[in-house]
Every structure is written in structure tokens, then in C-alpha cells.
Amino acid sequence: MDDTSRRTAMKLGGATLGAAAFARSIAPLTEWVPTLSSEEFLQKHYKELSREEMETVLRRVEAMTLEEYGAEVTVQDIRPMDGVQFGYALNLSTCVGCRKCAEACHNENNHDRSTNQSYIRVLEMTKGSVSLDLSSVEYDHAVPAEDKYYMPVQCHQCDNAPCVTACPIEATWKEADGIVVVDYDWCIGCRYCEAACPYHARRFNFTKPEIPAEEINPDQAYLSNRIRPVGVVEKCTFCLHRTRVGRLPACLEACPAGSRVFGNLLDPKSEIRWIIENTRVFVLKEDVGTQPRFFYFFDS
Amino acid sequence: MDPSSTPKAASPSLARHAITYPRFLWKALGVATDGGVPFYLWMTVLTAVFLVGMNAWSHQIVNGMGVTNLTDHVSWGIYIGNFTYMEGIAAGAVMMVIPAFLYRDRKMYDVVIIGQILAIAAIIATLAFVVVDLGRIDRSWHLIPGIGRFNWPISMLSWDVVVLNGYLLLNLHVVGYMLYSRFQNREPTRAFYLPFVIFTIIWTIFTLSVCAFLYTGLGGRPYWNNAILGPRFIISSFVTGPAFLVLALQIIRRTTRFHVGDAPINTLIKVLRVTVLANLFMVMHEVFAELYTGTAHGASAQYLYFGLHGHDALVPWIWTAMAFNAIAALLLLFTNERTHLLRIDVACVLLLIGIWIEKAMALIIPAFVPSTLHEIVEYLPNALEWKVSLGLFALGLMIFTLGVKLAVAVFTGEMKAEGAPR
Known part of the structure; x- marks a missing residue:
């Protein structure tokens, strides 16, 4: 050789x-x-799916939920209503910091149980300051505490949303009624949107969400509270599966202090319009130019 | 046409290329994988490290990114940090191209191919670091323009995909064309490479700027949203690129028959003397702007340099980086490279580590600490993230080694087309 x-x-x-x-x-x-299923792999972007294709996808998501979580659920594709622009307002004078809203969000939106995930973080602020630096989310005592006030923060559904701009593949966008949504079947999980958001409103599914079958909310929508796949980003959708059919967001219904007001900004007789026009209103981090649809106000 | 560029041999017909080119590739595979015991040992070690990284990444794919130390608070970590660092190395290679082609430095011209090979290897590693950071690798085809939905020109990340792949293609073309011409022992036709080389220089600055815009374009993160981030990134890339090349050229000189004179190395050292100081100068400006006024916007810098509310995971890192960069600057300034090249080598190693800390740890992580709601959740990479990262560094080094072996074989005439004129 x-x-x-x-x-x-x-x-x-x-x-x-x-x-x-x-x-x-x-x-x-x-x-x-x-x-991995080939249908899921080849699935088109939400906006490119025909009505029939959407039906197929919805039935597949339902079947997968039954198979993987043992729960019978209904997944719908609920579109925006005409003539509606959603807005949300929160009364800082009355919020007591009980975190019932965060808990309601956790249950309504089928969040992972082990991480106690929620789209809402309630900040305990120090009276006499609006500085987030002096706030805490980890408080563990009876509320409301002396010298404190409370500021729940969730997605502000910005009109100039940095997260939407950031996404390299249009997996997140602003709907006609102002809600910023994510196509969980299109997101590649790069988390650039999470870096872009000034409100810590986005969450990433670091693991596959785990929820006992009996705790799963079966009333689901494709763009909102269906159980998210691992490796994708999710966010508050103003409970669009409820609000687009005339109901109120789960966090609002849960609030014992009546601090939350939700409605159609285009309706001149709505309570949200009255609040914006007649109370002392501000938006969080107005200086970053995001133009939020989430308003904080004080009693007059 | 410049008479000096008249080909030594007549251009072969297109049909001949159909035979010559595959033969070139086949021989390239042969020489790139051929070597002595040290070469095989080196490649085996790199392969082993790479495979450990691949194994760790496989676990990450199966179990989700929860196996990393990343959180919703610090959602980008060492992968994106290494992405930034490697992009700097790739772009820093242009510091050989500029002297060679803009200043017509003939001595640099002979070794410029090494810089371009470094650019290719580093860009592949850069892209790989983005890939391992994706939560859904199975959906990465959504990024392909025309097939997926590419949010271009709105998203800065889509710009980055374009400029990085463009940079890779440009360098692949120039290196491939140069080697293939040399393989046939023909003088390369200027029109086929010079415009591309000039374009590469512009493209490099553009690539680095776009990468910086990824961060500076986020108004919600004050640590990133400043104008000096981009220039600092570019300057530090002109530190790491030349520093790596100074070391690589010496190793190539010792281990191969490729002729590397002192002149190119000395030119790179001259570049380093300027860029190292420029980098420290910019650090000073950034630190002053962030910390002197004591505004809340300086919280991230406060966390990085001194710790914030008792949290100080990055403090030892950044001071190590500062010390390394400062010592390297002194070594570079007060060493005569003709008599004490070893001290320059020490400086290069210190710089490669110091800037790594600056880019991979200190540029990315503090932007998330404190979070946008001013919560403090700390982050340091865990063992799995280190394994994946080292694996991809090994991948880059493997590609660089194979590329250099090929270039050396072609340039020394060890590998040439049959019947090629001498």
C-alpha cells in the first residue's frame, strides 16, 4: 500500500x-x-391563510390540545369589529395592589402554572414618587400598605409599537381595533420584540406550558389565549376572545376596587372617553414615543 | 485596461471551467484536510469541542430555552453577545483590506487573503450564534425573503440578516475568485475582484452600523439608545480583527511555507495602537455621560461598573476587561515590535479577551438590568450556554484553519491546475 x-x-x-x-x-x-408535524411546519402566516385553511388549523390546534393536555377546547379565529378602537384606563387612586387582575389573567389566558405567569405586573410605588426605580413587584404583605400606591402594568397596545417594528418576520402586528397580536405559529422566538418593549409586556415560552386539564380555559382564540407552543413570544391581547364579542377583559372583571375601565375610544358616550376627557390622565413613559392605548388616571 | 493585469495565460473557455472548477474544489478538499500530526490534533480538538456544543444545543432544542439562564427579564445573553463579538472580528479583517487595496501596500496584498478568510469564518460563526438563539429553529425559513414574510426595510434585524449574508457572499466571491485564479496560475482580472473589494470596505462599515442599530434603535433601553454605541462597536472591531490576525499570521508563518513578512504584521500593530486608544477614549466618554449626572438612565452602567442595590455579578468582569485593555494599550505603546514581538502577542491576547468581555457581557446584559420596569434580575451564562458558545467558536476556528490551509496550498503552488503555466 x-x-x-x-x-x-x-x-x-x-x-x-x-x-x-x-x-x-x-x-x-x-x-x-x-x-413536529409537517402541516405545522408548512403553515402559512395568519394573514395568508384562507378561511378553509384557517378552519383546518383551528381544528388541528383543538386536536393537539386534546392530545397533549387532555382538554376539550374550542379555538376560534375572532376578527376585529368595525368602528371599534379599544382603550383601557386604570385608576391609580383606587387600585389597592391586591393582584387579583394578575391572577385572573393567569387563569383566563392559560398561562404556565409552575412559573405563575401573567401578562400583568403590579408595581408597588412609593408615595411622592413616580420613579419606577423605587418600585417593587415582590411585595409580600397586606395591601394597601402605608405610604404606597399601586400601578399594574400590562401591554399598552401602543399605536407606535416598538415590538411590531422590531419583528423581522411580521409575526406580530397591530390589528384594526388597536390590539397588538402575535401569530404563535409564525414566531421564530428571536425575542427582539422582548428587548424592544419598554413596558416588559412580552413573555417568552422558555418551556412548554404545563396546565392540568381541569384548569384549562376552553374558550380560546387563535390569536389570544390558546395554549402557546414552546419557544415563542406571547403577550396581553386585551382578552380579544372576550372583548371582540362584547365582553370585558378578565382583569377588569376581577378587580375588586373597580379601578379598571375598558371601552371603545370611538364611542363618545363611553366611560373610557369620559375619563380621558375629564380626569387627570397620563401614559407611562410618554417620552419613549410609543403612544399607548393604556391610560392611568387619578380621581378628581 | 491596465497592461500590468494582462493574463499570463489565455482565458480558458467557459467549457473548460466546467472541468477545472470541480477539479479545483476536489483538490481543495484534499489539501484542506491534509496535514501533519499537529494539524490533525488541532482539528480533532476543535471537532470535539464543536460536538460538545452541538450536543448541548440539541438538548436546548428538545427541552426549550428554559435550559439556559435566560429569563423574560434578561432575554438576550451570551449568544447575542458572542454574535456581536464575532461580527466585530469578521469586520475587523477589513483592516487588512484597506491598506492592501486603498493604500496599494503590496506587502499587505500578499496576505490580505488571510483576512478575508477570517471574515468568512467569523461571519459563519456570527450567523450560527443567531441560529442557536432562536426559540424555533424549525421555523427559521420564515426569515427567507420571498418565502417567509421578511419585515424589510422596517425591522433592524431584517437589515442585519441582509448585510451579514451580503458580507459573507462578497468575501466568498473575492476569496474564491482569487484562489481559483491562482490555482490556474492566471493573473486575476481586476474587474472581477477590485470593485467587489472596494464594495466590501463600504459594506463592512455598513454591516457594523446596522448591527449597532439593532441596539441603538431601541428607545426603551437607555443603555443602548445612545450614539456612541455604534462608533465604539466599530472601533473595538478594529481592535479584535487586527489582534487576531497578528497572532494568526505569526502562527501561519511558523507552521507553513506561506511567506508572511514582517511588514503586514507591523502595519496591523500600527492600526492596533490607534484603535486601542480610541476604544478606551470612547469608554471614558460613555462612562462619564452615563454616571456623572446620576440620572436614572445611568442605572445599567451603575450596575455594570459598581453594582446596583447590592447586585454586582458583572463588576468583576468589566474591571477585568478594563485592566486587560489598559495593560494591552501600554504594551502596544511602549514596545518595539522588532525586538519584543512577544509582548505585542501578549497584548493581542489580552485585547481579544478584554473586548470579548466588553462586547459579549458588558454590551448586552446590562441593557436588561435593571429591566424596563426597573426590576433587577441578574444573568450569567450557565454551563450549557458556555458549551454551545465554545462549540461555535470551535466551528469558526475550524473553518478558518481549513480556509488558511487551502490558501497556503494555492499560494505556495503546492496545489495547481494540471497543465497550468508556471
């Missing part, structure tokens, strides 16, 4: 060994591949 062919043989041997080692190193993927 001459030197050249021995060298070639050794190279081939090395390449074979390398390929085998490579296969071994990515062996964990054999667990992952069966969880």
Missing part, C-alpha cells in the same frame, strides 16, 4: 468517525423530530 492511498484511507476513516460522533452528539434531537 503506497503512502497516498494509506493517507486517503486514514482520512476516510477519520471522516467516518467524525460523522458517527456528530450523529451521536445530536442524538437528543430524535426526541424532538416526532413532535
Whole structure:
């Protein structure tokens, strides 16, 4: 055997060994591949799905929820209503910081149980200051505390939304009624939107959400509270599966202090319009130019 | 046409390329994988590290990003940090292209190909760091323009995808064309490479700027939303690129028959002397602006340099970086490279580590601490993230090694087309 062919043989041997080692190193993927379905892989963007295709997708999501979570649910594709622009206002004078809103969000939106996830964070603020630096979300005592006031923060559904601008693949956008939504089946999980949001309103599914079947809210929508896949970003949708059919957001219904007001900004007789026109209103971080649809106000 | 660029041999017909080019690729595979014991040892170690990284990444895909230390508070960590660092290295290679082609430095011209190969290897690693950061790798096709829904020109991230891939293609073209011409022992036709080289220089600055805009374009993160981030990123890339090349050229000189004179190395050292100081100068301005006034916008810098409300995970890192960069600057300023090249080498190693800390840890993480609602959740990468990161560094080094081996074989005439004129 001459030197050249021995060298070639050794190279081939090395390449074979390398390929085998490579296969071994990515062996964990054999667990992952069966969880992928070709329909899901090839699924088009929300805005490109025809009505029939959407039906197929919705039934598939329902079937998957039954298979993976053991719960029978209804997933609908609920579109915006004509002549509606949603707005939300929160009364800082009356909020007591009980965090019932965050809990209601947790249940309504089928959040992961172990992380106690919610789209709402309630900040305990120090009276005499509007500085977030002096706030705390980790408070663990009876509320309301002396010298404190409370400021729940959730997605502000900004008209100039940095998250929508950031997304490289249009997986998140602003709907006709002002709600910013995510196509959970289109998001690639780069989390640029999470970095872009000035309100810490976005959440990433670091693990597959776990919820006992009996705790799953079966009233679901494709763009809102259906159980999210692992590896994608999610956010508050003003409970669009409720609000687009005339109901109120879960956080509002749960508020014992009546601090929350939700409605159609285009309706001159709505309570939200009255508040914006007649009370002392502000938006959080007005200086970052996001033009929120979430307003804070004080009693006159 | 410039008479000096008249080809030594007549251009082969297109049909001949159909035979010559595959032969070029086949031989390239041969020489790139051929070497002595140290070469095989080096490649085996890199392969092993790479495979450990691939294994860790596989676990991340199967179990979700929850296996990392990332949180909703610090949603970007060491992967995006390394992405930024590697992009800097890739772009820093242009510091060989500028002297070679803009200043017609003939001595640099002979080794400029090494810089371009570094650009290719580093860009591939850069792109790989974005890929491992994705929560849904199975959906990455959504990023392909025309097939997915590419949010261009609105999203800065979509711009980044364009400029990085463009940079990769430009360098692949120039390197591939140069090597192929040399393989046939023909003088390269200027029209086929010079416009691309000039374009690469412009594209490099553009690429670095777009990468900086990823961060400076976010109004909700005051630590990033400042004008000096971009220039600092560019300057530090002109530190790491040349620093790596100074070391790489010496290794190539010692281990191969490729001729590397002192002149290109000395030019790079001259570049380093300027960029190292410029970088420290910008650090001073940034630190002053962030901290002197004591505004809430300086909270991230406060956290980074001194700790905030008792949280100080990054403090030892950043002071290590500062010390390394300062020592390196002194070494570079007060060393005669003709007599004490080793001290320059030490400076280069210190700079590669110091700027790594600056970019991978200190540029990304503090932007998330405190969070936008001023909560403090700290982050340091865990073992899995380190494994994936080291694996991708190894991948970059492997590509660089193979590329250099190929270039050396072609340039020394060890690999040439059959019947090519001498």
C-alpha cells in the first residue's frame, strides 16, 4: 500500500468517525423530530391563510390540545369589529395592589402554572414618587400598605409599537381595533420584540406550558389565549376572545376596587372617553414615543 | 485596461471551467484536510469541542430555552453577545483590506487573503450564534425573503440578516475568485475582484452600523439608545480583527511555507495602537455621560461598573476587561515590535479577551438590568450556554484553519491546475 492511498484511507476513516460522533452528539434531537408535524411546519402566516385553511388549523390546534393536555377546547379565529378602537384606563387612586387582575389573567389566558405567569405586573410605588426605580413587584404583605400606591402594568397596545417594528418576520402586528397580536405559529422566538418593549409586556415560552386539564380555559382564540407552543413570544391581547364579542377583559372583571375601565375610544358616550376627557390622565413613559392605548388616571 | 493585469495565460473557455472548477474544489478538499500530526490534533480538538456544543444545543432544542439562564427579564445573553463579538472580528479583517487595496501596500496584498478568510469564518460563526438563539429553529425559513414574510426595510434585524449574508457572499466571491485564479496560475482580472473589494470596505462599515442599530434603535433601553454605541462597536472591531490576525499570521508563518513578512504584521500593530486608544477614549466618554449626572438612565452602567442595590455579578468582569485593555494599550505603546514581538502577542491576547468581555457581557446584559420596569434580575451564562458558545467558536476556528490551509496550498503552488503555466 503506497503512502497516498494509506493517507486517503486514514482520512476516510477519520471522516467516518467524525460523522458517527456528530450523529451521536445530536442524538437528543430524535426526541424532538416526532413532535413536529409537517402541516405545522408548512403553515402559512395568519394573514395568508384562507378561511378553509384557517378552519383546518383551528381544528388541528383543538386536536393537539386534546392530545397533549387532555382538554376539550374550542379555538376560534375572532376578527376585529368595525368602528371599534379599544382603550383601557386604570385608576391609580383606587387600585389597592391586591393582584387579583394578575391572577385572573393567569387563569383566563392559560398561562404556565409552575412559573405563575401573567401578562400583568403590579408595581408597588412609593408615595411622592413616580420613579419606577423605587418600585417593587415582590411585595409580600397586606395591601394597601402605608405610604404606597399601586400601578399594574400590562401591554399598552401602543399605536407606535416598538415590538411590531422590531419583528423581522411580521409575526406580530397591530390589528384594526388597536390590539397588538402575535401569530404563535409564525414566531421564530428571536425575542427582539422582548428587548424592544419598554413596558416588559412580552413573555417568552422558555418551556412548554404545563396546565392540568381541569384548569384549562376552553374558550380560546387563535390569536389570544390558546395554549402557546414552546419557544415563542406571547403577550396581553386585551382578552380579544372576550372583548371582540362584547365582553370585558378578565382583569377588569376581577378587580375588586373597580379601578379598571375598558371601552371603545370611538364611542363618545363611553366611560373610557369620559375619563380621558375629564380626569387627570397620563401614559407611562410618554417620552419613549410609543403612544399607548393604556391610560392611568387619578380621581378628581 | 491596465497592461500590468494582462493574463499570463489565455482565458480558458467557459467549457473548460466546467472541468477545472470541480477539479479545483476536489483538490481543495484534499489539501484542506491534509496535514501533519499537529494539524490533525488541532482539528480533532476543535471537532470535539464543536460536538460538545452541538450536543448541548440539541438538548436546548428538545427541552426549550428554559435550559439556559435566560429569563423574560434578561432575554438576550451570551449568544447575542458572542454574535456581536464575532461580527466585530469578521469586520475587523477589513483592516487588512484597506491598506492592501486603498493604500496599494503590496506587502499587505500578499496576505490580505488571510483576512478575508477570517471574515468568512467569523461571519459563519456570527450567523450560527443567531441560529442557536432562536426559540424555533424549525421555523427559521420564515426569515427567507420571498418565502417567509421578511419585515424589510422596517425591522433592524431584517437589515442585519441582509448585510451579514451580503458580507459573507462578497468575501466568498473575492476569496474564491482569487484562489481559483491562482490555482490556474492566471493573473486575476481586476474587474472581477477590485470593485467587489472596494464594495466590501463600504459594506463592512455598513454591516457594523446596522448591527449597532439593532441596539441603538431601541428607545426603551437607555443603555443602548445612545450614539456612541455604534462608533465604539466599530472601533473595538478594529481592535479584535487586527489582534487576531497578528497572532494568526505569526502562527501561519511558523507552521507553513506561506511567506508572511514582517511588514503586514507591523502595519496591523500600527492600526492596533490607534484603535486601542480610541476604544478606551470612547469608554471614558460613555462612562462619564452615563454616571456623572446620576440620572436614572445611568442605572445599567451603575450596575455594570459598581453594582446596583447590592447586585454586582458583572463588576468583576468589566474591571477585568478594563485592566486587560489598559495593560494591552501600554504594551502596544511602549514596545518595539522588532525586538519584543512577544509582548505585542501578549497584548493581542489580552485585547481579544478584554473586548470579548466588553462586547459579549458588558454590551448586552446590562441593557436588561435593571429591566424596563426597573426590576433587577441578574444573568450569567450557565454551563450549557458556555458549551454551545465554545462549540461555535470551535466551528469558526475550524473553518478558518481549513480556509488558511487551502490558501497556503494555492499560494505556495503546492496545489495547481494540471497543465497550468508556471
